[in-house]
Amino acid sequence: xxxxxxxxxxAAVAAGAFALAMVRFSGAAEEGCAQRLPEDPSYRVQWSQxxxxxxxxxxxxxxxxxxxxxxxxxxxxxxxxGMSAMAVTDRGREVAPGTxxxxxxxxxxxxxxxxxxxxxRARPVVAVPVLLEVREAPVPTTSPNF
Amino acid sequence: MTDGTSAPTATPxxxxxxxxxxxxxxxxxxxxxxxxxxxxLTIGLxxxxxxxxxxVDSLDLTVRQGEIFALLGPNGxxxxxxxxxxxxxxxxxxxxxxxxxxxxxxxxxxxKAAVGVVAxxxxxxxxxxxWENLYFHGRYFGFRDRAARAAADELLERFHLSGRxxxxxxxxxxxxxxxxxxxxxxxxxxxxxxxxxxxAGLDPQSRLALWEILGQLHAEGETILLTTHYMEEAERLAQxxxxxxRGRLLALDTPDNLRRSLGxxxxxxxxxxxxxxxxxxxxxLMRGVLEATPGPGELRLRLEETDGAIAEVVGVTSxxxxxxxxxxxxxxxxxxxxxxxxxxxxxx
Amino acid sequence: MTAxxxxxxxxxxxxTPPPGASRPRASTWAVMRGLLLRDLTxxxxxxxxFLHNTVTQPLxxxxxxxxxxxxxxxxxxxxxxxGASRFASLLMAxxxxxxxxxxGVFRVAVPMAIEIDVTQELEGRVLAPTSVSTMAxxxxxxxxxxxxxxxxxxxxxxxFLPTTPVYLxxxxxxxxTLTPLACFTSAALGLTLGTVLKPxxxxxxxxxxxxxxxxxxxxxxxxxxxxxxxxxQYLVLVNPIVYMSEGMRAALFTGVPHMSLGAIYGALTGFAxxxxxxxxxxxxxxxxx
Numbered sequence: 001x002x003x004x005x006x007x008x009x010x011a012a013v014a015a016g017a018f019a020l021a022m023v024r025f026s027g028a029a030e031e032g033c034a035q036r037l038p039e040d041p042s043y044r045v046q047w048s049q050x051x052x053x054x055x056x057x058x059x060x061x062x063x064x065x066x067x068x069x070x071x072x073x074x075x076x077x078x079x080x081x082g083m084s085a086m087a088v089t090d091r092g093r094e095v096a097p098g099t100x101x102x103x104x105x106x107x108x109x110x111x112x113x114x115x116x117x118x119x120x121r122a123r124p125v126v127a128v129p130v131l132l133e134v135r136e137a138p139v140p141t142t143s144p145n146f
Numbered sequence: 147m148t149d150g151t152s153a154p155t156a157t158p159x160x161x162x163x164x165x166x167x168x169x170x171x172x173x174x175x176x177x178x179x180x181x182x183x184x185x186x187l188t189i190g191l192x193x194x195x196x197x198x199x200x201x202v203d204s205l206d207l208t209v210r211q212g213e214i215f216a217l218l219g220p221n222g223x224x225x226x227x228x229x230x231x232x233x234x235x236x237x238x239x240x241x242x243x244x245x246x247x248x249x250x251x252x253x254x255x256x257x258k259a260a261v262g263v264v265a266x267x268x269x270x271x272x273x274x275x276x277w278e279n280l281y282f283h284g285r286y287f288g289f290r291d292r293a294a295r296a297a298a299d300e301l302l303e304r305f306h307l308s309g310r311x312x313x314x315x316x317x318x319x320x321x322x323x324x325x326x327x328x329x330x331x332x333x334x335x336x337x338x339x340x341x342x343x344x345x346a347g348l349d350p351q352s353r354l355a356l357w358e359i360l361g362q363l364h365a366e367g368e369t370i371l372l373t374t375h376y377m378e379e380a381e382r383l384a385q386x387x388x389x390x391x392r393g394r395l396l397a398l399d400t401p402d403n404l405r406r407s408l409g410x411x412x413x414x415x416x417x418x419x420x421x422x423x424x425x426x427x428x429x430x431l432m433r434g435v436l437e438a439t440p441g442p443g444e445l446r447l448r449l450e451e452t453d454g455a456i457a458e459v460v461g462v463t464s465x466x467x468x469x470x471x472x473x474x475x476x477x478x479x480x481x482x483x484x485x486x487x488x489x490x491x492x493x494x
Numbered sequence: 495m496t497a498x499x500x501x502x503x504x505x506x507x508x509x510t511p512p513p514g515a516s517r518p519r520a521s522t523w524a525v526m527r528g529l530l531l532r533d534l535t536x537x538x539x540x541x542x543x544f545l546h547n548t549v550t551q552p553l554x555x556x557x558x559x560x561x562x563x564x565x566x567x568x569x570x571x572x573x574x575x576x577g578a579s580r581f582a583s584l585l586m587a588x589x590x591x592x593x594x595x596x597x598g599v600f601r602v603a604v605p606m607a608i609e610i611d612v613t614q615e616l617e618g619r620v621l622a623p624t625s626v627s628t629m630a631x632x633x634x635x636x637x638x639x640x641x642x643x644x645x646x647x648x649x650x651x652x653x654f655l656p657t658t659p660v661y662l663x664x665x666x667x668x669x670x671t672l673t674p675l676a677c678f679t680s681a682a683l684g685l686t687l688g689t690v691l692k693p694x695x696x697x698x699x700x701x702x703x704x705x706x707x708x709x710x711x712x713x714x715x716x717x718x719x720x721x722x723x724x725x726x727q728y729l730v731l732v733n734p735i736v737y738m739s740e741g742m743r744a745a746l747f748t749g750v751p752h753m754s755l756g757a758i759y760g761a762l763t764g765f766a767x768x769x770x771x772x773x774x775x776x777x778x779x780x781x782x783x
Contacts, residue, residue: 003278004531007538010545011643018646021653025662079580079751113751235620237782259519259623269618273536282535285528286622288520330618 037117040126043069045116047132048099053106054137060092060100062118068098069120076102078114078132109136182210185246185338185369186232192240193227193393201227203393204241209338209371209386214364216384217373218480220492224393225373226266229340232371233263246337259287262331264341268323270315270330277302277311280330287334297333305329305359321352325359332363339363341372345379357383375492377481389484396487405478408436408486411449414456417472418445418463425468432462525624529632537640548597548644552589552651559585559714560658578658584743584750586652586660588713590645591676591738595707598641598680599687602633604696606688610780620781630685630777634770637681638674645673662746668755669745675762676738682769683734689776711735716743718751737761 048059060076062069074092092100106112112132119125186209193202202224209215217225230236232243234254243250246260271279277298284294302308305325310318318326324344331339344360345353360383364370374380380387381401389397389404397404411434418425422445426438429447434455437448449455452475463470476482484492537544560582609616620629652660691699710730712720717740720727730736736753741762743752752758 004534004538006541007534010541014643014646017650021649022662022664024653025649025660025664233621235617235782254626255624256519258621261621263621265614265617267614267617269614269616271532271615271618273539273615274532278535282528282532283621285531286520286525286619286624288524288528288623327618331621 037115037125037127039129040124043118043126043128045128045130047130050135051106051112051132052135052137053109056105057101057103059095060102060116061098062100062116063098064120069118070094070097071121072100073117073119074100074102075117076104076114077117078104078106078112106132106134109134182212184208184244185211185213186215186371187244188228188232188241190241191228191231191238191243193224193231193236194239200393202231202238205390205393205395207388207395207398209369211337211369212364212367214360214370214372214383214385216380216387217371217390218375218377218380218387218484218492219373219390220375220490222392223375223390225390226342227393228390229263229342229371229373233261233340234258259334260337262334262336262339264324264327264331264339264344266342266346268315268327270318270323270326272315275312275314276307276318276326279315279326280333283330283333289334301329301333319352321348321355324348324352324356328356328359328363332368337369339368339370341370343374344372345374345376377479377484377492381480387480389480389487391484391488391490397483401480404480404483408448408478408483411451411455412478413476413482414447414449414459415472415474415476416445416447416459416463416470417443418468418470420468422468425463425466428466429459429462432458434458520623522624522628525622526628526632526635529619529622529629530636533632533636544640548593548647549651551596552593552648553655555589556586556648556651556655560652560660561655564658579660580750582652582658582660583747584716585714586648587742587746587750588711588739589652590648590742591735592708592711592713593644593648594641594673594676594738595680595683595711595735596704597644598637598677599684600700601640602637602681602684603688603691603699606633606685607691607693607696610689611693616781626778626781627774629781630774633685633688633777634678634681634773637684638677641677641680642673645677663748665745668741672741672745672758672762675759675766676741679734679738679762679766679769682766682773685773686769686776689773689780707733707735712739716740716751717753731761734762734765737765 043062043064046061046063048061049055051058060074062072062074071094074094076092092102095101110133112134114130114132115127116130117125117127186207188205188207191202191205191207192200194200205224205228207228217223217228219225227236231238232245232250234250234257238251245257248257248260250257271282274282280298280301281294284297285291289297302311305328307322307326307329310322315323315326328339328341328344331341341360345356348356357379360370360372370383372379372383384401386398386400387404388395397407399407416425422440426440426445429435429438429445434450435447436450437446439446439448447459449459456473456475460470460473481492484490560578564578606616609619620626622629687699710733712730712733713735717727717730717736720730737758740753741755741758743750744755744758
């Protein structure tokens with residue numbers, strides 16, 4: 001193998017660089033609401049109203065096996081199907097037992113697949129996928145419609 | 147079957163068309179006579195290309211161990227195709243080819259393991275150096291690293307290529323490239339070495355050098371089959387020669403026997419005045435004249451031998467009243483054998 | 495040369511057996527090793543060019559799209575940082591696929607087309623005592639190795655260029671099975687092309703084939719985003735690179751949409767089989783008469 005020592009060297013360097021890159025990537029892992037998490041179908045999320053582009057706050061009712069989920073940390077992340085638009089929320093605020101308020105703005109109407117992340121006390125953090133149909137609210141104009 | 151003596155197996159004919167095929171028995175009988183195993187055996191080997199072209203027509207050949215064997219014929223005779231079929235590069239459409247006891251069609255990889263090939267074109271690996279070409283050939287043949295290195299070093303030395311060990315293939319002369327190809331083919335000590343037109347396009351010095359090397363390899367016990375259209379090459383190197391044309395085997399024997407079959411005396415060409423047909427009739431009656439063929443302004447006589455025959459012919463000619471204008475003698479060579487078999491030059 | 499060279503007499507302790515004496519048959523694996531070693535040796539000799547090819551392309555593309563463009567306000571993916579990050583992510587996956595496909599295809603196809611037609615070197619290599627299909631397989635294996643290397647190179651490029659942040663969440667089982675599959679498929683396609691191409695058409699190849707493959711390969715966009723253009727969305731399904739790009743997205747990210755894994759694995763496996771069969775057949779046809 002003496003003849004290809006240069007190749008061996010390059011391969012070793014490349015492998016090292018790859019490993020370093022992976023370390024760097026894992027260090028900057030997605031935190032908070034964009035994490036990859038297992039799904040748990042026992043949770044159910046209900047939206048108080050249909051999402052729309054002119055709204056900024058939504059209320060989610062979260063239940064599990066029929067009973068409301070209380071004192072959990074909840075957040076939402078979503079991206080628009082086919083587009084590069086994304087929406088990620090901070091922690092939701094529990095306004096009533098099992099009901100959480102999150103602040104999120106959907107820039108455009110359309111389909112937004114989303115994941116609601118729920119960290120219930122003493123239970124593993126899970127994600128609940130939902131498909132949101134965001135309504136495009138009409139922009140108010142001063143001129144008459146044609 | 148033969149009568150036990152080395153009877154000539156060529157069947158020459160007057161007309162210029164290719165003659166009948168050689169009976170199989172003679173070739174095989176000769177092989178078994180000598181007691182040596184046959185390294186190459188073909189039975190009815192045929193290659194017909196799509197479109198109907200018959201490149202090789204029912205070839206029966208035997209090559210014994212340790213023999214140098216030549217396939218002599220013009221371009222297009224089917225020599226390269228024959229070698230291709232024996233080295234698992236061309237798939238036969240009929241017949242059988244056995245190399246070192248292995249059926250080439252059924253077990254091509256096994257057959258290739260026993261074979262070394264020097265092709266007509268330069269098939270050296272351009273991306274590798276001279277030494278590397280040898281080394282990797284060893285690796286392809288299953289040599290381990292150290293064995294391959296040793297073999298490459300050794301052959302570099304033996305074939306006088308040491309000075310160019312690291313050279314790029316593109317810088318080699320034609321003769322050196324051929325030498326390297328031979329060294330490469332020889333490296334795994336194959337049962338048979340095939341060479342396709344080994345000295346075609348080489349200068350006379352390189353040609354002689356290559357012949358010398360082949361002789362030495364042969365002396366070490368290597369079996370060699372070469373194809374050529376140079377009569378001199380076949381005569382000089384080969385112990386047995388097979389003459390091929392248009393895919394058919396026309397004759398198979400030692401060079402001496404082939405020449406003798408035509409008459410070792412050669413061909414005497416007379417330029418005389420008068421009715422040459424008449425003269426031909428007269429001369430045919432002579433003992434020692436095998437054949438007399440009148441041509442435009444000349445008479446070609448095939449003699450059994452030269453001693454005394456020329457003088458006699460001259461005597462008869464003048465005595466019968468045919469003023470002799472010119473006289474020339476063509477020695478019998480394999481080329482003349484070929485011409486008599488086919489009516490064409492080897493070079494056509 | 496003043497005198498005809500003669501062979502020096504063989505060494506008296508010559509350990510090599512006499513001609514034709516049976517030697518142990520070279521195993522297929524030993525021959526394949528020899529062939530691979532030869533290809534690696536040739537690669538070693540042109541290392542600079544190889545590195546240049548595998549590093550500069552992803553380097554430039556990552557630089558332009560994920561560093562320069564956001565900086566000068568041309569950001570693709572929306573003005574939000576999340577959007578830019580998502581574009582950088584989908585681009586990275588696409589570039590890995592592009593690297594795998596291009597290196598695999600071109601590094602097998604081009605040398606083969608030249609060897610078969612121009613230099614006849616293949617004649618020399620075909621002397622090796624093994625089946626023709628083993629030789630074809632070795633070409634695919636070697637191409638796959640190069641393809642893998644090219645893919646690997648994209649990671650440090652994407653990690654260390656000062657670009658918008660990219661968050662990798664590696665699905666190791668998918669990554670470790672999909673990558674070899676994609677590399678193998680690329681090399682098999684390379685073999686197929688190499689056996690049908692004429693050396694004269696090689697320059698044309700990069701023009702007529704490379705560009706459509708690249709731009710129709712879902713490298714700069716996700717396949718799903720072609721929803722508004724259904725005819726194109728269906729058309730690009732014949733391009734194996736689409737599945738590689740989508741597959742890399744599935745293997746490396748969570749927030750980036752991708753085709754179903756079933757479709758990806760299924761299509762790539764199908765392509766691998768088809769190209770291998772075609773490539774083997776093509777190779778056999780060119781090599782044997």
